[in-house]
Structure formats: structure tokens, C-alpha cells
Amino acid sequence: MSVIYVLLAISITVALFFFIAFIVSVRSGQYDDSYTPSVRMLFEDELVKPPVGEQQSELNQLKEPK
Amino acid sequence: MDKHNCYHCGDNCGSAVIRFEEKDFCCNGCKTVYEIFSSNDLSYYYDIQQNAGAIPKEIEGTYDFLDTTEIIDKLTEFNDGDLQITNLFIPHVHCSSCIWILENLNKLNPFINNSQVDFPKKTVRITYNSNKTSLKAIVNLLARIGYEPNISLDDFDNVKKTTDRSLIYKLGIAGFAFGNIMFLSFPDYLDLSSSNSSGGEFWLNEYKAIFRWLMFTFSLPVVFYAGADYFISAYKGLRSKLLNIDVPIALGILVLFVRSTLEIIFDWGPGFFDSLTGLVFFLLLGKFFQQKTYSFLSFERDYKSYFPIAITRISKTGKEESVQVYEIKKGDRLLIRNQEIIPVDGVLISDSARIDYSFVTGESEPVKKISGDKLFAGGKQVQGATEMEALKSVSQSYLTQLWSNAVFQSDKSTRFQTLTDSIGKRFTIGVLSIAFIAAVFWLYLDPSKAMNVFTAVLIIACPCAIALASPFTLGNMLRIFGRKQFYLKDTQTIEQLARIDTAIFDKTGTITTVQKSTATYEGMPLTAEEESLLKNTLRASNHPLSRSLYDILSEQNISTPDQYDEYLGKGLEASKGTDHMKIGSADFVGNTEPKISLDTAVHIANNNDYKGKYIFHNQYRKGISHVFKAMEETLNLAILSGDNEGEKLRLEALLPKLTPLYFNQKPKDKLNFIASLQEQGKKVMMVGDGLNDAGALAQAEVGIAISENINVFSPACDGILDASKFTELYTYILASKKAIKIIKLSFMLSLAYNIVGLYFAVTGQLEPVIAAILMPLSSISVVGFTTLMTTILGRKLK
Numbered sequence: 001m002s003v004i005y006v007l008l009a010i011s012i013t014v015a016l017f018f019f020i021a022f023i024v025s026v027r028s029g030q031y032d033d034s035y036t037p038s039v040r041m042l043f044e045d046e047l048v049k050p051p052v053g054e055q056q057s058e059l060n061q062l063k064e065p066k
Numbered sequence: 067m068d069k070h071n072c073y074h075c076g077d078n079c080g081s082a083v084i085r086f087e088e089k090d091f092c093c094n095g096c097k098t099v100y101e102i103f104s105s106n107d108l109s110y111y112y113d114i115q116q117n118a119g120a121i122p123k124e125i126e127g128t129y130d131f132l133d134t135t136e137i138i139d140k141l142t143e144f145n146d147g148d149l150q151i152t153n154l155f156i157p158h159v160h161c162s163s164c165i166w167i168l169e170n171l172n173k174l175n176p177f178i179n180n181s182q183v184d185f186p187k188k189t190v191r192i193t194y195n196s197n198k199t200s201l202k203a204i205v206n207l208l209a210r211i212g213y214e215p216n217i218s219l220d221d222f223d224n225v226k227k228t229t230d231r232s233l234i235y236k237l238g239i240a241g242f243a244f245g246n247i248m249f250l251s252f253p254d255y256l257d258l259s260s261s262n263s264s265g266g267e268f269w270l271n272e273y274k275a276i277f278r279w280l281m282f283t284f285s286l287p288v289v290f291y292a293g294a295d296y297f298i299s300a301y302k303g304l305r306s307k308l309l310n311i312d313v314p315i316a317l318g319i320l321v322l323f324v325r326s327t328l329e330i331i332f333d334w335g336p337g338f339f340d341s342l343t344g345l346v347f348f349l350l351l352g353k354f355f356q357q358k359t360y361s362f363l364s365f366e367r368d369y370k371s372y373f374p375i376a377i378t379r380i381s382k383t384g385k386e387e388s389v390q391v392y393e394i395k396k397g398d399r400l401l402i403r404n405q406e407i408i409p410v411d412g413v414l415i416s417d418s419a420r421i422d423y424s425f426v427t428g429e430s431e432p433v434k435k436i437s438g439d440k441l442f443a444g445g446k447q448v449q450g451a452t453e454m455e456a457l458k459s460v461s462q463s464y465l466t467q468l469w470s471n472a473v474f475q476s477d478k479s480t481r482f483q484t485l486t487d488s489i490g491k492r493f494t495i496g497v498l499s500i501a502f503i504a505a506v507f508w509l510y511l512d513p514s515k516a517m518n519v520f521t522a523v524l525i526i527a528c529p530c531a532i533a534l535a536s537p538f539t540l541g542n543m544l545r546i547f548g549r550k551q552f553y554l555k556d557t558q559t560i561e562q563l564a565r566i567d568t569a570i571f572d573k574t575g576t577i578t579t580v581q582k583s584t585a586t587y588e589g590m591p592l593t594a595e596e597e598s599l600l601k602n603t604l605r606a607s608n609h610p611l612s613r614s615l616y617d618i619l620s621e622q623n624i625s626t627p628d629q630y631d632e633y634l635g636k637g638l639e640a641s642k643g644t645d646h647m648k649i650g651s652a653d654f655v656g657n658t659e660p661k662i663s664l665d666t667a668v669h670i671a672n673n674n675d676y677k678g679k680y681i682f683h684n685q686y687r688k689g690i691s692h693v694f695k696a697m698e699e700t701l702n703l704a705i706l707s708g709d710n711e712g713e714k715l716r717l718e719a720l721l722p723k724l725t726p727l728y729f730n731q732k733p734k735d736k737l738n739f740i741a742s743l744q745e746q747g748k749k750v751m752m753v754g755d756g757l758n759d760a761g762a763l764a765q766a767e768v769g770i771a772i773s774e775n776i777n778v779f780s781p782a783c784d785g786i787l788d789a790s791k792f793t794e795l796y797t798y799i800l801a802s803k804k805a806i807k808i809i810k811l812s813f814m815l816s817l818a819y820n821i822v823g824l825y826f827a828v829t830g831q832l833e834p835v836i837a838a839i840l841m842p843l844s845s846i847s848v849v850g851f852t853t854l855m856t857t858i859l860g861r862k863l864k
Contacts, residue, residue, distance in 0.1 A: 012246070026235060031234060035185050039162045
């Protein structure tokens, strides 16, 4: 049954890994602005005028957060 | 005529439409921005969001001060070699188009390496090569495309702001420990490791020590880091002889930790580590929820946010140079450009100036000054460039001295005991007496259990649910108010708002609108030709009164006058055909009747015959008298105005009878007026809009700033209300009162849970598993209840 030591060690290591990942992400400022990235990811990369299509109507719905 | 809306800014183009590439523009500024965008393949801007732009302002020379190295140092976050990083606040940022264009700035200026928008804060962080381009060039570029950044004196002594993320860390740690401890205490929940003798699982009994010590290890950072604030707050409370709600919480945490540690040391049981970490986690969650911030608003502004960071000084040799505002000394000659704010008290050197003191004194019309007149800091020059001589330095000026008043140093929150804290006092006394009585009782019955019962009472009665009721109710209300464009600084303001019994209003800009004024005509009727000439003459003038009168007059065909002259500070003169019209001040048009009226008026004469005058009135917000009537039933009302008594009669007609009206109130008078009301034991709400109300807003229990445009600065206050919602103010006060009722109901609910828990504790049957169920259950039902009730309350609000 001493395998339980191994299991506990694994579970705590995994937990600690995610915990550290959380701390690092907070530290790097990821939680400071939780709105802009959600808009940014919808932009097209290229700057030429894209055909008036679906993304546009989606973007039009974006409103200022309250 | 069809209505054309500007392709760039969406404004009505009016009569002068500029067509360019089959698109309508309201002005050349908008057209230029469009040209810049379309020639740089950035016309996608208009596809994301229509009419997202702003009319660019004239900026010629305004940002010359950005050449000064010292100022660049203050405004950049990072400045090394050829790389500079600056963070600029841009009030116009409002939609996805704005994000897109600002993040593609490098298409307009190739030396910008990177620009990143923080939408909620309305800031853009720009990294650029300072050898190839400059801060000034970037700011000018931004201004040219309608995204003028706001640079004020406030940025000058800006200590690099570090965002406080400690609450997120604490919440993360508590949540992490809570989850892992729950997982480790599973064997105990299922009663598998009770003891060898009673037939528990053999192997779990073998390893229970490691489980328990692991739980202990996880709980250490929770108690000593995540929960540290509760100990500090309880200690502070006790030292100032206050039993706040944190006292029983800190006591609960401490007892939980000590008893659990003792239990595992002496192998009495598994301890309450799960309840302990759960408690801290839920409490922090409440704190997190309460902390709703409107990052694009600031409630801490003082005069520094209004004042420019630098101003043009004219040196002895007649050269213009930019100097920091703090460096202005007595005797310096300063050049104040159009729309610039006068930073120091001084004397006018130029012939005349027209100064808008509206946010210093509340005076609604710009005042005319002639050479030799004294100018006060805070006024805005609205008529061309002018020269003045400084008499004082910035901090000694008339307006800025207001901020040396003690009101601005003390923190309002320390003067106020929240509802939760006042409950906390009674609660602590109640719990401690129950604990002692139960302990004494058990000492007689079974001394071995006395300590157990004593600690159990303190553990189970830990007022987690009570401490959560207020943050969740008020936090939710704060969000609901925010959606209704009523932005409050913190949850405490709602509690304060529910208690007020006196409401004081400023006049100009608060109960009157800024944009529209109405005018009535007195005198001989004008002929159709005269009306046409009047309107067409006014069209050419940029004087604020001309602009307002022009907007009020009925539409006329455009016909340019044959001859037109504008006399600064006097009026206009124009002729068309046989008509020769003079428009302006009484003296200018030849009105000989003695000047008795305090009203603002524009006088008109045709061919040297005096015709009459347009008298301007403040336009009061719609529904004012209705709101005041409703408020009068529960609140004492008064008006404090910095303006003269010209409007007294109209106000009296609008407001409920016997509402006290005070005129000619200086900023300091307003503050003292509020203070004297408070001495009589009144709870005062001050509603104002300008810097002249700043003292009163800070002194009052609740200071609310009315704002036509929330992106524009409003003085330091507890809440900012969008002007369009003014008539709803009273409903919001009533809603705050209801929110307090909801909190009281939740207290009852959580007390009911406590009574159940106390039954187990007093009878000595408190198993860890009961605590582990009861505590989260009470917290969750309280949170659920308050959320439901506030949502219902929010639905009813307009």
C-alpha cells in the first residue's frame, strides 16, 4: 500500500504545477484586462479590406462593457 | 432636405456637407481622417463599427511641450537608448474599431513597434523607436486621427501604478488549498478511518497521519497569508475599541486552526481544515465580488486632472518656450492658447480675454476680462490666444488652495460604521456569552468535553454567511447601478446613500443642462428680412452666445451678408441690402436704458434703431420639478449655486415651495454649508458637477457628480451619475434602501443556520463533517438569496 505515497506525490505535483501556472499568469498581467483580448482575436490579420461577411456582423454586435 | 450623417463620426452634417469619394463628411477634419485611413489601407476601420470616429481638434502647437526631455521622462514608462514606452489615456476609445485602429498605429508611423489597447481602462501602450520618431509626433498623430490622448498635470507626479493583485493571489491560494484539503479529507467524510477498534479501513488508518499533516501544510498559507487581513482588521478594530465583523471571523479562523492542529497532534480526530480553508475561500470570494471597479472612471480626481502639464512661457527675449506648470514663478509671462486652462492666478496682459469659469465657480457664461484684470486659475480661455502674467505659483492659487482643506486628507470610509460591523458587535457578544455558558454547563456535567464545546461554538458560529450577505448584495447592486449608468465608488456608498436625509444640489450643470439654453425675445418684432440677416450674421461668429442663439433661431436660407465685422468682446456688425444690423452687448448696439438685469442677453439694433434683446435662460433638465417633488417627501432639499440670483424666480416656480436657495456660493462656502448641516446631525448627499463643488462633494456623506459624458473628467466624488439618468436619482436612493433590507433579511437567514449549528455545538456533537456541510450550505444559500433578491430589485429600475 505504500504506493499511496507515490499517488499522493503525483497528485500534489500536478496540483502544484497548475497552481504555479496560475500565479505566473496573474503575475504576467493576464487578469488585468479581461476584455480587450476577446475583441482582438476577432480581427483579421491582413489589413486589406475583407469581403463584407460574417465576421463583420459579429463584430458589429460588440458593445462597450458595462 | 435629406439628413446626411457623417461617414466618419456619425454626426448630422447639417447644411454644409462635404462629399468625398461618394461619402458624406460633416467637416474637413473628419474627411482628413478618412483620407489618412483609406490611403494607408486602414478603411477596415469603418467596416468594424460604423461612424466610430471623432472630429479631430485643432492641435497646432498644443503639444510642443512634449519636446522637453523632463516631461518625456515623466510620461514614459520605459526610456532607454532608442526605445521608449508610453501609456496614454485616450477618452474616445469606445468600440472595437478603436481597438483595431490603435493597435495598427504602426501602419501610420513605421517607427512604432507595438501598440496595445487596454479597453476597460481606455489606455494604449505604445512602444516606439525614439531616435526615429518622438512622443510629440505620436501624440500629434493620435490627435490628428481623432484619438487625442489626455495628458494632464495628474500624469506628472504619477508614481508608476502597480496594480494590486494580492486579492487574486489570496483567492487562488485559498481555493487551491480548499480543493486539495477536501480531497484529502474524503476518507474522513466516509468515516473509513474512524479507528482500528471500531473497524475502520486498515490501510487508511495506517496512512491517516500523512493525510492529516498534508492538510495541515496546505492550511498554513491560507491562515497566515490569505486570511491575514482578517487578523489585521480585527486587531485594528479591537485597538480602537470596536467590535467589527472581522473580530468573530478572526476568532473563528484562529480557533479552527488551533483546535485542528491540536486534534491531529494528539490524534483526537481529523480536525476542521476543510471548513477552515472553505471559510477563508468563501470570505475572499465575497471580497472579490464586492470589488467592482470601473477602471475607466476615477473617483479620486482633483484639480491636477484638469490642469495642463506644461504651458507656454514667453521669456524676456520674447521667445516662446514650454515649461512645466510647477516651475511657473511669480512674474512669468504666459501664453494661454484657445481652450487652454489657466494654471495659476495672474493678471491679464492682452487687451481682452473671455474666460469660462464654469467648472470653478459654476457661472454658466464665459466672462469678459480686459487688460489688467485678475485671472483665476482654473478658468478656460475661449477666445483666441492671450497673454498673462503669473502672480502666484500653482499650489498657492485661489482654486488649488481648496485642496489643502482637511476634508481631502481624511478617508471617508474610516468615519463610517457599516451595517455588517454594527451587527458584528452584537453578534460577537452573543456568541461569546453562549460559548462561555455552554462551557460552564459542561464543566459541571462532563469537564472533559467543556473545551470541546467551547471551541465548537466559536467555530460553528463564525459569521461567514453574515460577512457574505453584504458584499454580495451590495456588489450586485453596484453592478446593477453601473448598468443604469450610475457608477459608485464602492459598496459602502450604497449603505451611505440609504441613510441620507438631506440632499443638496448645485445649479449650473447639475439641474441645468450644459448644451442647450433657451432664449426669449423681448422688444419690437423683427421683420422676415431682419430675422434672415440675424441668423446669417450669427452663422459666421464663433462666440458662444452667437452659437447658442444661432441654434435656437428658426431655419433661414443661407445668404451671406454684404459686409460683416466682428468686434471682440463687443458684438457683430453686418449689412445686407438696406439693413445694417448690430448684434451684441447693450452698449455696443446703443441701448441706453439703464442696465438692471442680471440676465445674459444679446441685444439687437437695425439701422441704429434699438429692436430688442434675446434673454438667455438656463435650460433645466426635463422632469426636474417632478423629481424634486418626490424627493421632498423624505428628504430635506436645498440648492447651492455659484451663480448670481438671475434665475431665482424661475427656480422657485420649478421647485417645491420653500426649498432654500443660496446664490453666489464660493467653493469654500459650499463645503462649510455641508459641514454645518452635518453638525446638526444630518446625513447629507451633495450633487454637483464641477471643481467648485469638489469640497462639498468630499465633505458630504455621499458626493455624486453629474456628468454629461462620463469620459470627461468629473471631480473627486463617491459616485458619478450620467446626466440622462438624473430623474432616476431618487429611485436609486430608494433602491439602496431596499438593498439594505435585503441584507437584513439575509442576516436572519444566516442566523437560522447558526442556531442549527449551535445546537450541535452546545450538545457536544459537532463532527467535522457537520461543520463541513453546514458552513458552505449557509453561505451558498445566503449568496443565492441575495443574488435573487437584488436581481428582482434591479429589474424594476429604469
